[in-house]
Each structure stands twice: as C-alpha cells, then as structure tokens.
Amino acid sequence: MESDERLAATCGAATIGFAEADKDDQLLRVNDTLCRMLERSREEPLNMTFFEYTQ
Numbered sequence: 001m002e003s004d005e006r007l008a009a010t011c012g013a014a015t016i017g018f019a020e021a022d023k024d025d026q027l028l029r030v031n032d033t034l035c036r037m038l039e040r041s042r043e044e045p046l047n048m049t050f051f052e053y054t055q
Contacts, residue, residue, distance in 0.1 A: 025050040
C-alpha cells in the first residue's frame with residue numbers, strides 16, 4: 001500500500017476531525033468526522049481554504 005493510500009485510510013477511519021491543506025491553504029482532503037463537526041457536506045470544505053473554514 002502506498003503512503004497516500006495509507007494516509008487516506010487513516011484519515012477516513014479517524015474519530016477526530018481531519019483536514020489536509022496544500023501550501024496555498026486550499027483543503028485537499030477532509031474526513032467524515034470533520035464534515036459532521038462543521039455540519040457541511042464533503043464538497044463544501046473542499047471548496048474552502050483552511051482560513052475560511054476556521055473563521
């Protein structure tokens with residue numbers, strides 16, 4: 001299993017909110033727990049920057 005696949009599996013199984021952002025703070029990956037915490041669909045945070053969803 002490649003490292004990206006392992007990270008995706010870990011992210012998906014986490015019981016805490018998890019997000020991965022790129023160098024421009026665009027969210028690349030979020031897990032279901034974070035989406036429930038934010039009360040948003042998976043697509044919504046992926047169209048936001050880290051700073052937009054933390055305000």
